[in-house]
Amino acid sequence: MSIFKPGDIRGVYPKEINEDMAYKIGLYLSKFARGKIVIAGDFRKGTLSLKEYLIRGLANFSDLKIFDLGQTTTPIFYFASRFIKSDWGIMITASHNPPEYNGMKIIKGIFPIESEQLKEIENGVNSLFVKEYSPKFYKPELTNLEGEYFKNLKRKLGNISFNREIIFDIGNGAVGKIIDRVVNEFQLNITCLFKDPNPDFPSRNPNPALKESLIILQDEIKKRKDTIGFAFDGDGDRLAVVDENAQIVQPDIVAAILINALANKNDRIVFDIKSSFLVKKTILKKKGIPIMERSGYPFIKKTFVEKDALLATEISGHYFFREILQDDAVYASLKLLKILDNKSLYLLRNNYKLPHISPDIRIKMDSHKADLILKELRTNLEGIIEIDGVYKEFENGFGLVRKSITEPLLTLRFEGADRDEVYLIIDKFLEKSNTLRKYELIIKQSI
Numbered sequence: 001m002s003i004f005k006p007g008d009i010r011g012v013y014p015k016e017i018n019e020d021m022a023y024k025i026g027l028y029l030s031k032f033a034r035g036k037i038v039i040a041g042d043f044r045k046g047t048l049s050l051k052e053y054l055i056r057g058l059a060n061f062s063d064l065k066i067f068d069l070g071q072t073t074t075p076i077f078y079f080a081s082r083f084i085k086s087d088w089g090i091m092i093t094a095s096h097n098p099p100e101y102n103g104m105k106i107i108k109g110i111f112p113i114e115s116e117q118l119k120e121i122e123n124g125v126n127s128l129f130v131k132e133y134s135p136k137f138y139k140p141e142l143t144n145l146e147g148e149y150f151k152n153l154k155r156k157l158g159n160i161s162f163n164r165e166i167i168f169d170i171g172n173g174a175v176g177k178i179i180d181r182v183v184n185e186f187q188l189n190i191t192c193l194f195k196d197p198n199p200d201f202p203s204r205n206p207n208p209a210l211k212e213s214l215i216i217l218q219d220e221i222k223k224r225k226d227t228i229g230f231a232f233d234g235d236g237d238r239l240a241v242v243d244e245n246a247q248i249v250q251p252d253i254v255a256a257i258l259i260n261a262l263a264n265k266n267d268r269i270v271f272d273i274k275s276s277f278l279v280k281k282t283i284l285k286k287k288g289i290p291i292m293e294r295s296g297y298p299f300i301k302k303t304f305v306e307k308d309a310l311l312a313t314e315i316s317g318h319y320f321f322r323e324i325l326q327d328d329a330v331y332a333s334l335k336l337l338k339i340l341d342n343k344s345l346y347l348l349r350n351n352y353k354l355p356h357i358s359p360d361i362r363i364k365m366d367s368h369k370a371d372l373i374l375k376e377l378r379t380n381l382e383g384i385i386e387i388d389g390v391y392k393e394f395e396n397g398f399g400l401v402r403k404s405i406t407e408p409l410l411t412l413r414f415e416g417a418d419r420d421e422v423y424l425i426i427d428k429f430l431e432k433s434n435t436l437r438k439y440e441l442i443i444k445q446s447i
Contacts, residue, residue: 003103004122006115006405007298010094010103013046017102019053021125022092025104026057028124033064035087039140040069040077042093042174042235043197044102047071051092052139054104059138064088066140071197073174073236074105075328079152080145082110082325093174096207096233096316099200110305110325112298115405146178150185153331156323160186162337165224167191169217169231171206172198175330182330188337193217206233208240209317211248218246228345230333238317239329241336243346252276254336255313256352261339263288263310270304270312270320272296273388274413276354277397279313294388296405301327355397356419361412361446362404363439370403370410373436377401380432392428399425401436412443422447 003011003021011017039055041047048071058064069080074091081089088108094101106113106121113121168190170176176195183190193216194203204213208231217229221242229242241249256278259269265287271279272295283290288310293303297318304312304320312320312327319332340348377390385391389402397415404411414429416422426444430437 002122004118006118007112007296008095008103008105009118010097010101012100013044013050013102017050018046019049022050022104023053023057024125024128025121026054027060028057028121028128029088030058030061030064031124033058033088036065036067036084037088037090038067038069038077038081038084038086038143039089040072040074040080040091042074042091043071043177043199044092044094044234045099045199046102047092047199050102050104054090054092055138055140066138067143068140069145070142071174072146072177073330075236075326075330076146076149076178077105078107078110078326078328079149079324080143081107083145083148084143091235093235095235096209096238098205112301114298114302146181150178150181152324153334154185157186157331157334157338160188160334160338161341162188163342165189165191165227166337167193167217167220167224167227167229168333169193169204169208169214169229170195171208171213171232171234172196172201172203173206173232173234173236175232175236178330182334186334191220193220201234208233208238209251214240214242214248217242218248221246228340230329232329233317236329237327239319239332240317241333241345243349244344245346247346247349249345249349250276250354251313251315251317252278252354253349253352254319255279255311256282257336257339257348258311258313258319258332259283259286259288267310268307270300270307270309272300272314272316273385273391273400273402274315274360275313276315276357277393277415278352278354282352292385292387355415355417356422357397357415358413358422358447361414361443362409363412363442364409366408367403369435370408373410373433374401374403376433376435377429381429394425396421397425399429401429414447419447 041051077091091105094103172194176197231240259282263286267288270291280290318327320327396417400413
């Protein structure tokens with residue numbers, strides 16, 4: 001499959017993404033990109049050499065002024081891009097993906113470039129005759145804006161009253177580079193697990209949304225009293241939360257806590273289509289304006305900015321805040337500590353009850369069959385929303401059937417007040433698609 005995914009570029013290094021590809025991407029962009037561009041990278045295998053060859057390509061034709069941030073977190077990259085008022089930005093990272101991956105996140109202004117723009121870059125890169133050019137060595141001066149980043153954090157958050165121990169599971173990711181500054185700036189009692197960045201990620205999977213990624217953090221919390229924990233992904237933009245009882249606080253509940261604490265009447269809040277009904281209900285309870293968007297960072301970020309939303313949340317663990325105009329796992333963790341104000345996270349999270357929700361049900365099938373199922377549902381199911389696939393809301397939940405944009409499969413998700421209601425909602429979908437009905441056993445066994 002192509003390394004050019006919807007919203008970013010990623011692949012196995014060096015088999016799928018390598019220095020030659022990085023040079024070609026830089027070379028193609030150099031033909032039309034103008035102004036200022038910020039470049040940075042995380043601590044994965046190949047990041048430094050990919051960054052070097054990307055910059056060599058960028059330096060060939062363009063009049064771009066290149067700012068190299070070195071190795072840092074993706075949120076600091078986003079902050080620096082706004083601080084410098086850059087026209088373009090490229091972060092070398094594979095974010096939460098397994099250790100063998102690397103990739104690029106490309107932004108134009110403050111927005112991630114969208115699928116169509118990435119397709120244009122892919123086509124342009126594939127049409128290059130690179131033998132006509134020789135990689136020109138160019139090394140821009142390093143630009144360190146971490147100090148400005150922390151000044152901004154301090155301005156936005158102020159003092160944080162939280163005296164209990166906090167465990168930060170860095171997971172050998174990029175947050176390890178800045179965690180000492182977090183401790184010093186906010187005078188918090190933070191114990192770090194797997195602090196040092198390591199491209200092999202020997203401690204756990206870089207994705208904190210996986211339950212197995214949180215086992216060690218949960219075990220450490222069990223050894224202590226009155227301690228909460230946060231886990232970060234490889235580049236510092238995804239967050240997982242664990243309470244004093246070593247229980248995972250689901251992202252939908254984290255979202256509800258943030259909404260309840262921060263939202264006022266008429267505040268707009270963006271949430272992804274796979275979110276629990278709890279998120280929308282919490283927004284409405286606060287008399288806010290819920291805005292549903294399709295899953296995926298580029299779509300959530302674009303709507304979040306364009307709608308001037310107070311917050312945006314994704315069940316993957318991304319939390320966006322208007323005051324910083326981006327998502328940031330470190331900022332989100334500190335914001336939660338400020339909201340808690342020494343109170344119990346366990347007691348607070350118990351104010352929010354999740355309905356019964358299925359996991360993502362992933363059914364492998366070819367594109368033609370997936371399109372046929374979606375066509376049958378669109379034709380026969382009334383009152384649907386078509387932001388991303390087919391979504392239908394019910395009194396206490398929803399059903400969602402969508403086609404994967406990265407793999408040959410159909411993904412389904414259902415929510416209801418209890419398991420029986422989930423089965424009823426599934427049946428309503430099965431009744432409207434003869435093709436989907438053939439997968440009834442697979443779907444119901446997943447609940």
